[in-house]
Amino acid sequence: xxxxxxxxxxxxxxxxxxxxxxxxxxxxxxxxxxxxxxxxxxxxxxxxxxxxxxxxxxxxxxxxxxxxxxxxxxxxxxxxxxxxxxxxxxxxxxxxxxxxxxxxxxxxxxxxxxxxxxxxxxxxxxxxxxxxxxxxxxxxxxxxxxxxxxxxxxxxxxxxxxxxxxxxxxxxxxxxxxxxxxxxxxxxxxxxxxxxxxxxxxxxxxxxxxxxxxxxxxxxxxxxxxxxxxxxxxxxxxxxxxxxxxxxxxxxxxxxxxxxxxxxxxxxxxxxxxxxxxxxxxxxxxxxxxxxxxxxxxxxxxxxxxxxxxxxxxxxxxxxxxxxxxxxxxxxxxxxxxxxxxxxxxxxxxxxxxxxxxxxxxxxxxxxxxxxxxxxxxxxxxxxxxxxxxxxxxxxxxxxxxxxxxxxxxxxxxxxxxxxxxxxxxxxxxxxxxxxxxxxxxxxxxxxxxxxxxxxxxxxxxxxxxxxxxxxxxxxxxxxxxxxxxxxxxxxxxxxxxxxxxxxxxxxxxxxxxxxxxxxxxxxxxxxxxxxxxxxxxxxxxxxxxxxxxxxxxxxxxxxxxxxxxxxxxxxxxxxxxxxxxxxxx
Amino acid sequence: xxxxxxxxxxxxxxxxxxxxxxxxxxxxxxxxxxxxxxxxxxxxxxxxxxxxxxxxxxxxxxxxxxxxxxxxxxxxxxxxxxxxxxxxxxxxxxxxxxxxxxxxxxxxxxxxxxxxxxxxxxxxxxxxxxxxxxxxxxxxxxxxxxxxxxxxxxxxxxxxxxxxxxxxxxxxxxxxxxxxxxxxxxxxxxxxxxxxxxxxxxxxxxxxxxxxxxxxxxxxxxxxxxxxxxxxxxxxxxxxxxxxxxxxxxxxxxx
Amino acid sequence: xxxxxxxxxxxxxxxxxxxxxxxxxxxxxxxxxxxxxxxxxxxxxxxxxxxxxxxxxxxxxxxxxxxxxxxxxxxxxxxxxxxxxxxxxxxxxxxxxxxxxxxxxxxxxxxxxxxxxxxxxxxxxxxxx
Ligand SMILES: Cc1cc2nc3c(=O)[nH]c(=O)nc-3n(C[C@H](O)[C@H](O)[C@H](O)COP(=O)(O)OP(=O)(O)OC[C@H]3O[C@@H](n4cnc5c(N)ncnc54)[C@H](O)[C@@H]3O)c2cc1C
Ligand code: SF4
Ligand code: FES
Numbered sequence: 020x021x022x023x024x025x026x027x028x029x030x031x032x033x034x035x036x037x038x039x040x041x042x043x044x045x046x047x048x049x050x051x052x053x054x055x056x057x058x059x060x061x062x063x064x065x066x067x068x069x070x071x072x073x074x075x076x077x078x079x080x081x082x083x084x085x086x087x088x089x090x091x092x093x094x095x096x097x098x099x100x101x102x103x104x105x106x107x108x109x110x111x112x113x114x115x116x117x118x119x120x121x122x123x124x125x126x127x128x129x130x131x132x133x134x135x136x137x138x139x140x141x142x143x144x145x146x147x148x149x150x151x152x153x154x155x156x157x158x159x160x161x162x163x164x165x166x167x168x169x170x171x172x173x174x175x176x177x178x179x180x181x182x183x184x185x186x187x188x189x190x191x192x193x194x195x196x197x198x199x200x201x202x203x204x205x206x207x208x209x210x211x212x213x214x215x216x217x218x219x220x221x222x223x224x225x226x227x228x229x230x231x232x233x234x235x236x237x238x239x240x241x242x243x244x245x246x247x248x249x250x251x252x253x254x255x256x257x258x259x260x261x262x263x264x265x266x267x268x269x270x271x272x273x274x275x276x277x278x279x280x281x282x283x284x285x286x287x288x289x290x291x292x293x294x295x296x297x298x299x300x301x302x303x304x305x306x307x308x309x310x311x312x313x314x315x316x317x318x319x320x321x322x323x324x325x326x327x328x329x330x331x332x333x334x335x336x337x338x339x340x341x342x343x344x345x346x347x348x349x350x351x352x353x354x355x356x357x358x359x360x361x362x363x364x365x366x367x368x369x370x371x372x373x374x375x376x377x378x379x380x381x382x383x384x385x386x387x388x389x390x391x392x393x394x395x396x397x398x399x400x401x402x403x404x405x406x407x408x409x410x411x412x413x414x415x416x417x418x419x420x421x422x423x424x425x426x427x428x429x430x431x432x433x434x435x436x437x438x439x440x441x442x443x444x445x446x447x448x449x450x451x452x453x454x455x456x457x458x459x460x461x462x463x464x465x466x467x468x469x470x471x472x473x474x475x476x477x478x479x480x481x482x483x484x485x486x487x488x489x490x491x492x493x494x495x496x497x498x499x500x501x502x503x504x505x506x507x508x509x510x511x512x513x514x515x516x517x518x519x520x521x522x523x524x525x526x527x528x529x530x531x532x533x534x535x536x537x538x539x540x541x542x543x544x545x546x547x548x549x550x551x552x553x554x555x556x557x558x559x560x561x562x563x564x565x566x567x568x569x570x571x572x573x574x575x576x577x578x579x580x581x582x583x584x585x586x587x588x589x590x591x592x593x594x595x596x597x598x599x600x601x602x603x604x605x
Numbered sequence: 606x607x608x609x610x611x612x613x614x615x616x617x618x619x620x621x622x623x624x625x626x627x628x629x630x631x632x633x634x635x636x637x638x639x640x641x642x643x644x645x646x647x648x649x650x651x652x653x654x655x656x657x658x659x660x661x662x663x664x665x666x667x668x669x670x671x672x673x674x675x676x677x678x679x680x681x682x683x684x685x686x687x688x689x690x691x692x693x694x695x696x697x698x699x700x701x702x703x704x705x706x707x708x709x710x711x712x713x714x715x716x717x718x719x720x721x722x723x724x725x726x727x728x729x730x731x732x733x734x735x736x737x738x739x740x741x742x743x744x745x746x747x748x749x750x751x752x753x754x755x756x757x758x759x760x761x762x763x764x765x766x767x768x769x770x771x772x773x774x775x776x777x778x779x780x781x782x783x784x785x786x787x788x789x790x791x792x793x794x795x796x797x798x799x800x801x802x803x804x805x806x807x808x809x810x811x812x813x814x815x816x817x818x819x820x821x822x823x824x825x826x827x828x829x830x831x832x833x834x835x836x837x838x839x840x841x842x843x844x845x846x847x848x849x850x851x852x853x854x855x856x857x858x859x860x
Numbered sequence: 861x862x863x864x865x866x867x868x869x870x871x872x873x874x875x876x877x878x879x880x881x882x883x884x885x886x887x888x889x890x891x892x893x894x895x896x897x898x899x900x901x902x903x904x905x906x907x908x909x910x911x912x913x914x915x916x917x918x919x920x921x922x923x924x925x926x927x928x929x930x931x932x933x934x935x936x937x938x939x940x941x942x943x944x945x946x947x948x949x950x951x952x953x954x955x956x957x958x959x960x961x962x963x964x965x966x967x968x969x970x971x972x973x974x975x976x977x978x979x980x981x982x983x984x985x986x987x988x989x
Contacts, residue, residue, distance in 0.1 A: 120733030129747030
């Protein structure tokens with residue numbers, strides 16, 4: 020098959036990728052866009068987002084408040100120019116989603132409804148019951164179907180970026196149903212491949228969140244930014260890691276330890292109000308504090324023996340019983356559905372067992388506010404990118420918003436770029452295609468030599484990161500993680516592959532994903548080792564204080580032949596000088 | 606993960622799994638796997654145990670493991686189910702037979718080819734065509750909770766394809782648009798913001814559309830998200846038929 | 861596309877409707893509709909004839925036999941099956957909302973049952989009075 024060529028190639032059919040595709044198609048139908056995705060777009064993990072998407076819409080709110088919450092939530096590591104873009108473009112994007120049919124929950128008079136969320140001083144989170152990501156993704160996907168200029172490659176797995184002349188020329192990819200390796204040419208490439216939660220053992224993330232796009236960029240010489248910042252969500256179901264959305268606390272749910280005590284009051288998150296107090300749940304306080312602080316509180320409770328032991332490790336209780344059946348079934352029906360099905364608990368009558376769980380990557384491919392990377396013609400948006408609006412800790416419901424705002428910006432930048440870009444080099448694409456094909460066929464024919472299986476190595480990598488780079492880390496734990504990953508990379512060279520079929524060879528793709536996860540894990544461990552301070556989700560027990568003198572900056576991990584090189588770039592401060600993060604008192 | 610056997614040392618879970626390798630075989634076969642029992646395992650966990658510990662060549666789709674991405678539909682003892690939502694304990698200790706979703710061509714093992722649906726989907730105009738368009742700057746379209754509730758169920762479809770493998774009409778004649786696609790058309794028809802019902806009529810009321818449905822109703826029974834595609838199709842029949850009668854009685858009046 | 865050849869295609873056997881209870885109920889409902897039509901035609905023909913003859917006596921005589929009784933019992937069972945399965949499906953088509961909450965589907969079906977009983981009583985009264 021010959022090499023197909025498009026103007027813009029978008030890797031990823033999640034929220035960010037589809038938003039970008041629609042933006043280009045709307046702006047200029049002459050520009051040909053291709054969306055390539057390893058799963059059907061509607062399977063992308065945006066589908067699992069529950070709670071909502073933040074944007075200022077009500078009269079009692081302001082853009083500055085949204086910006087301040089985001090920046091203080093980020094422990095002042097977010098770039099403030101990027102945050103200002105996020106909050107000011109958010110309302111328009113959300114209304115655009117409404118115009119495309121997104122079934123937002125409504126006020127009695129028909130306006131969209133908003134709910135409170137962690138770390139936000141005003142209720143500004145738009146929601147579609149508790150299936151917000153599902154409705155957003157399907158709305159975007161269905162809307163994308165109306166544009167003839169969007170071509171899709173569904174169930175194609177991208178294996179590499181083709182770079183020549185200092186810019187991307189396209190990608191190499193496996194068509195899963197045939198097993199054939201193709202090259203696809205494009206003048207501009209946008210990476211929208213989502214997060215990498217699967218590098219950890221216990222995560223809310225789906226099987227496909229393996230950091231592929233991050234690794235593609237990293238290998239092409241683009242730095243990964245702020246990778247040490249990994250968000251643990253405080254409320255996952257034990258055993259599976261299935262998320263119980265923060266909306267459960269936004270609606271008034273409380274967290275209690277084994278003594279039935281609202282333990283968050285001991286961790287500088289303010290005073291609890293009575294449950295029948297009309298001000299409960301109080302914003303930026305207690306259960307509506309930021310995720311990093313809530314997850315750290317859980318670990319402290321564990322250390323003091325105040326969590327509850329269960330068959331899948333210890334947990335605390337998320338109590339919703341005071342909300343009543345009506346609120347629960349109308350506002351958070353999926354919470355009930357998930358709790359009943361997967362832990363056999365009906366939240367109407369019993370508290371839900373929950374524990375901390377890896378949820379989101381604040382770090383990612385280094386981009387600027389126009390979604391550009393250091394490689395001209397390569398753009399990135401969504402969870403795989405780091406602009407950065409999330410800094411050291413993302414506030415819940417800012418991510419879905421970020422997908423839209425920066426997905427569209429990436430589209431605009433890419434559309435502009437293709438106008439001036441020269442044609443792609445077909446010769447290079449063919450050479451790279453041949454090289455990729457050769458590598459895979461060699462691998463399939465000789466790959467059965469070693470003792471290690473893909474699943475075996477993956478599980479060691481998971482444990483290595485959890486033990487070395489979990490919620491609390493220190494120099495020796497991180498050094499062990501770095502060494503462990505170096506060792507795993509060597510073992511991976513001889514990983515055993517047993518499946519030699521061409522069609523839907525998911526062992527092969529799992530191996531390629533593992534290769535990507537090893538790169539991502541390496542960047543996480545090394546960036547964390549180098550940052551000798553504590554900030555947001557990065558808590559070093561050997562360096563417990565925030566150090567603005569040395570670390571009011573982003574880490575940039577560059578791949579080298581040996582260990583990654585870590586550089587730094589200053590945080591952009593516009594109007595909010597670094598201050599103390601206070602919750603429950605302001 | 607420590608196994609939490611209810612009866613330690615008792616019988617394993619027996620899985621009889623449909624295998625088909627298109628590059629090597631012309632006919633499918635069943636392969637038996639025996640794995641340790643865990644009372645909190647869903648069928649998908651059991652398959653992943655096989656894939657990770659026993660036989661890495663078994664292929665099947667999955668992603669979210671929480672019943673929302675729609676990837677993991679399979680026939681479990683002859684019924685279309687989301688394998689991440691059905692527990693092994695429901696069948697244990699009887700053997701569990703796992704096959705690819707019925708009525709679809711099998712690409713490999715438990716992986717079906719659903720391109721047919723993906724091609725049909727765009728033809729029902731599954732997007733909002735605002736009845737009274739306005740720019741984003743003028744804010745949202747108002748929609749009351751009651752107007753939202755009218756179509757909400759039909760917007761809950763995760764495209765899992767269980768309904769297609771329950772529908773004998775689709776099984777006998779795959780030109781039928783099928784439950785999920787038609788339910789989605791009805792979802793937009795019933796949206797108070799939409800104005801493209803007449804436009805959708807071309808496809809929805811064609812021979813392959815709603816009138817091919819004989820109302821077996823099994824799609825609704827198997828739907829894991831309570832979308833009720835059978836109901837959607839009957840409502841579409843009633844609504845388009847009413848429109849047609851009106852247009853006969855009141856020629857010239859649109860809609 | 862060459863690839864399609866490599867798929868494994870499963871054909872539905874002619875006995876597909878025996879595979880599941882739901883399919884069987886559907887088939888029976890479809891079959892019973894034939895009875896409904898046939899009996900309606902039969903009745904109309906008989907009434908037409910009675911009309912020509914100027915009296916229903918012949919008709920009643922013809923029906924007043926063990927065979928007539930058995931046939932009518934069967935027809936009654938079949939009609940009941942058809943009506944009940946049909947009414948049970950009506951809430952799918954008629955979905956009512958009180959504000960944003962759906963009216964219990966059983967109420968919709970219940971209303972149909974009430975209507976059915978009332979209609980039957982009226983007809984019985986007309987015929988038997
Ligand atoms: C359970 C859960 C709940 C959440 N709830 C919220 C919430 O309420 N509010 C909020 O703001 N955020 C929430 N988040 C975070 C948010 O949902 C994600 O950050 C966001 O959806 C990521 O979107 P994305 O478009 O960047 O990537 P994804 O939706 O993950 O899509 C990635 C795409 O890239 C493709 N891809 C990846 N690798 C390859 C490859 N090698 N080749 C080809 N294609 C590839 C995939 O197929 C997929 O289409 C939640 C996250 C989780 C896990
Ligand atoms: S209607 Fe139900 S069964 Fe059919 S595809 Fe949608 S969710 Fe699945
Ligand atoms: S794995 Fe997503 S629905 Fe089952």
